Amino acid sequence: MNVDVLVIGAGPAGLAAAIAAKEDGIHNLLVLERESAPGGILKQCIHNGFGLHRFGEELTGPEYAQKDIDRAEELGITIQCDTTVLSVSEDKVVTCVSREHGFQEIHAKAIVLAMGCRERPRGALGTPGTRCAGIYSAGTAQKLVNLMGYMPGKRCVILGSGDIGLIMARRMTLQGAKVLACVELMPYSSGLNRNIVQCLEDYDIPLYLSHTVVDIHGKEKLTGVTVAQVDANRKPVPGTEMEFDCDTLLLSVGLIPENELSVGAGVNLSAVTSGAEVDDTLQTNVPGIFACGNVLHVHDLVDHVSNESFKAGLSAAQFAKGEFAVGETVAVLDGQGVRGVVPQRICAGAGRAVELMFRPAGVYRNAVCVVKCGDNIVARKKAPIFTPGEMVVVKLPEDVVAGLSGDLTVSVEGGQ
Amino acid sequence: MHYNMMIIGAGVTGCALARVLSRYEGSLAVLDRGYDVAEGASKANSGIVHAGFDAKPGTLKAKLNVRGANMFPGLCEELGVPYSQPGALVIGFDEEDRRTLLNLVEQGVQNGVEVRLLERDQVLELEPNTNPAVECALYAPTSGLTSPYELTFALADHAAVNGAEFLLGEEVASVARTGGLWQVTTDKNIYTCEILVNCAGISSAKIHNMMSDDKKTVIPRRGQYYLMDRMANLPFHMTMFQCPTKMGKGVLVSPTVHGNLLLGPSAEDIPDEKDVSTTAEGLAFVMDKCRLTWPQATIRGAITNFSGIRAHEQDGDFIIGKVAENAYETVGIESPGLSSAPAIAEMLGAQIAAEQNLQAKGEIVPAPKRSKPFSHMTDAERAKAVAENPLYGNLVCRCEVVTEAEIREAIRRPVGATTVDGVKRRTRSGMGRCQGGFCSPRVMEILAEELGIPMTEVTKCGGESYLLSGRVGEKEEQK
Structure with missing residues (x-):
């Protein structure tokens, strides 16, 4: 099979990319989705708070997804569900498998990678203890509760204060479980502030910052965890141990872009974001392969995902039509207080406005984000607080981009 | 319940011996406290088939390691177990x-x-x-x-298709001689048998001491x-x-x-x-x-x-052979136990067969053919597999590329998976970088379907290891 644009994944990123490509006149377009329905992780995010930026209203995850699903349907976009991509090659040949269509080989002119991310498991933390039942990543628990209708347990401790963990603290509580504590290794939460207020504080769930789970108990079923304070080097402090009797431990300890397919296609990944390195068209180092959404870098808001993915879809469409050209690029580098600026390269000559996105490396109050080209400051953004939980978006207007003479460095200055 | 032969311990040694003894006439049962085979040291070791330079010359460890290592390539080929x-x-x-x-x-x-x-x-x-x-x-x-557990599963399957029964999730409480038979009392049942073999791994000294006055110590x-x-x-x-x-x-x-x-x-x-x-x-x-x-x-x-x-047996060498009348044992099987297992079974099986005048069966069922894992197939093989069985088109574990067809097959094997961990060790679903984050809910559904049990009865590894506490919105039961 031959297609002009192939989108891998029908979550918010893939849907937006497909819509943009179709609207730009690409008719031979195919979206592959491994699950039974489009929508991605939004399907299980039944809480509200999505879409404030893009739609100006507070939607639930399924409502947000439905808007894009409806638009895709309206445009006649083909979304082939229950289909798992097995490989992507550098020359843009994709193999996939499904019950309905069997094994397929698809040749694409352009590919948009929109596979999303996965949760870090317990093993990645090296947490010792037993390997009993009752330990779930927060997203898996969210699927069990919200989509399948099962409770993982009745007494729960949450390790990590990522957004999914915070949301699940509230969800488990509303379903009658007792959430005993949310435990965060760092001295600050990696989740959105609104989630700390609405999901923990409103339900009197204690948040233990600079603490971690140091032991897991229970031979067959989880019976409890030991929590201890950690020092500045994140090492447990002896004598600070607290025991919690619980049958469930939910982990919300980070998300990792799922790039195994990308690597197979020869796409270079950033060691910081674990996503592809892209230019401002969202093109990777492999011509005609674009990346967007959480497979590129883990976002805080789906609105940002959609916004980024529209661009990726448009770029892929232009590539497929042969209207795409990248000129000389300048690099965008992480400076002090900045982790993982995306895009990593900008085509200065194209003179397109560019949005730089990154997560601060720590919590900075009354600081300013500065973008420098050599010694020249080309953009500034002030904020009362920068935290790793909330992405910073810095806009570079067309004229600034057109005038760039060299590499850019983004840093957070001043503040504390 | 009565069997001609019983083996205590369904680790790699017990299952290798069961495979050998299943080639002889007579009923045979393998008993283990684990809810699956390979639940002890056989599931958690280095997975090395040692060449055999490490053991002191003249010891059983040296002899059986070298012989076992030589048997490995052929055995793994026959059973469809990975070996390199x-x-x-x-x-x-x-x-x-x-x-x-x-x-x-x-x-x-x-x-x-x-x-x-x-x-x-x-x-x-x-x-x-x-x-x-x-x-x-x-x-x-x-x-x-x-892969030590995959080897154990394959040995168990081969024994099972030749008539061996697996009694899992039962812990031996006592072993005694009564009326010319061995009586094995577990936490659930009482069994009798003519011939008893102790392959109880970490508990092998405990079982030994129930049968012999010459006490042994095995250090965990x-x-x-x-x-x-x-x-x-x-x-x-x-x-x-x-x-x-x-x-x-x-x-x-x-x-x-x-x-x-x-x-x-x-x-x-x-x-x-x-x-x-x-x-x-x-x-x-x-x-x-x-x-x-x-x-x-x-x-x-x-x-x-x-x-x-x-x-670890304190004297350091394997203890293999007769322990009492009609009773045999393998005690202190530590490294190189995995490498030696085929040779231990060969040697002890031959001794038991000779001393007990066991009659070889006329026909031995060959080892069940193992399908090639989808993850190892070429594109052409994948296309063929999914054309023949559409369940190969449902990918369940994305990290290790495991399909629904393989998960159902693992549950339907002669000694099939009954738990999420059992599926994981037989198929690798959940063995990868996300550690079951994506696939485990689907594996639970397939297990519930295949075993005909509700989702809330599905366990991680048997016993009390339930993965779900109930339905959402279900009323708390009165205690």
């Missing part, structure tokens, strides 16, 4: 290590194993990521890798490991040992037969033979020690940690 032979290095850093390694070379030669000493440059040429402070190394090209020796994610370019392609100490073979850095990297084990004598927890100290020890071999080692890339318990 990348070779091994034992690295030394000073003159004392050199003397130790020269002794090992000498021992290897006496044991009939191909070994030789390599100098620093040769070592670094073969394995460039080795600590550059290395002085010399013993090289054993015949050292192999296998725990080994903790880190398992690292699969990667395109592993830092080592051979098994990297350090010079042995009295506590064992030292910490190794080795590829697994599945392309992961394994770091470990620690060696701690512990009081509780069932305590397979890991500890911060044990894991720190492993990471620290493996840096001697591989200075770049970090926890980055780790996907899980686990521990296994070795059955």
Whole structure:
């Protein structure tokens, strides 16, 4: 099979990319989705708070997804569900498998990678203890509760204060479980502030910052965890141990872009974001392969995902039509207080406005984000607080981009 | 219930012996407290098929290791179990290590194993990521890798298709001689049998002491490991040992037969033979020690940690043979127990058959054919597989590329999976970098369907290891 644009994944990123490509006149377009329905992780995010930026209203995850699903349907976009991509090659040949269509080989002119991310498991933390039942990543628990209708347990401790963990603290509580504590290794939460207020504080769930789970108990079923304070080097402090009797431990300890397919296609990944390195068209180092959404870098808001993915879809469409050209690029580098600026390269000559996105490396109050080209400051953004939980978006207007003479460095200055 | 023959212990030794004894007339049962086969040391060890230079010449360990290692390639081929032979290095850093390694070379030669000493440059040429402070190394090209639990499952399946019954989730409380029979009392049932074999691994001394006045002691020796994610370019392609100490073979850095990297084990004598927890100290020890071999080692890339318990008999050698009238045993089967298992079964099986006048069956059912894993298939094979069975088109575990067809097959095997861990070890679903985050809910659904049980009865590893506490919105039961 031959297609002009192939989108891998029908979550918010893939849907937006497909819509943009179709609207730009690409008719031979195919979206592959491994699950039974489009929508991605939004399907299980039944809480509200999505879409404030893009739609100006507070939607639930399924409502947000439905808007894009409806638009895709309206445009006649083909979304082939229950289909798992097995490989992507550098020359843009994709193999996939499904019950309905069997094994397929698809040749694409352009590919948009929109596979999303996965949760870090317990093993990645090296947490010792037993390997009993009752330990779930927060997203898996969210699927069990919200989509399948099962409770993982009745007494729960949450390790990590990522957004999914915070949301699940509230969800488990509303379903009658007792959430005993949310435990965060760092001295600050990696989740959105609104989630700390609405999901923990409103339900009197204690948040233990600079603490971690140091032991897991229970031979067959989880019976409890030991929590201890950690020092500045994140090492447990002896004598600070607290025991919690619980049958469930939910982990919300980070998300990792799922790039195994990308690597197979020869796409270079950033060691910081674990996503592809892209230019401002969202093109990777492999011509005609674009990346967007959480497979590129883990976002805080789906609105940002959609916004980024529209661009990726448009770029892929232009590539497929042969209207795409990248000129000389300048690099965008992480400076002090900045982790993982995306895009990593900008085509200065194209003179397109560019949005730089990154997560601060720590919590900075009354600081300013500065973008420098050599010694020249080309953009500034002030904020009362920068935290790793909330992405910073810095806009570079067309004229600034057109005038760039060299590499850019983004840093957070001043503040504390 | 009565059987002609009973084996206590469904680890690799018990299952290998069951496969041998299932070729003779008579009813045969294998009993284990685990809810699956391979629930003890057989599921949590280094997965190395040792070449055989390590054991003292003249010991049972030496003889059976060498014989077992020679049997491995053919056995794994017959049973459809992964096996590879990348070779091994034992690295030394000073003159004392050199003397130790020269002794090992000498021992290897006496044991009939191909070994030789390599100098620093040769070592670094073969394995460039080795600590550059290395002085010399013993090289054993015949050292192999296998999947210890997959081997045990395949041995159990082969025994089962030849009539062996598996009685799982029953713990032996007592063994006694009554009316010319052995009576085995478990926490659930009472059995009698003519011939009893103790292959109880970590509990083998306990069972031995129920049958004999010559008391034995097996010390639970725990080994903790880190398992690292699969990667395109592993830092080592051979098994990297350090010079042995009295506590064992030292910490190794080795590829697994599945392309992961394994770091470990620690060696701690512990009081509780069932305590397979890991500890911060044990894991720190492993990471620290493996840096001697591989200075770049970090926890980055780790996907899980686990521990296994070795059955260390205090006199040091395997104890294999007759223990009482119509009773046999394998006691103290620690490393190289996996490598020796086929040879232990061959030797003890022959002894039992001769002494008990067992009659060979006229027809032996061949080992069930194992389908090639979808993850290993070529594109053409995948296309054919999914055309013949559309369930190959439903990918369940994306990290390890496992399909619904394979998961259902694992549950339907002769000794099939009944738990999420059972599916994981038979198919690798959940073994990968997300550790079951995506696939486990679907695996639970398939298990519930295949076993005809509600989702809330599905367990991680049997017993009380329920994965769900109830339906959403269900009323709390009155206590």
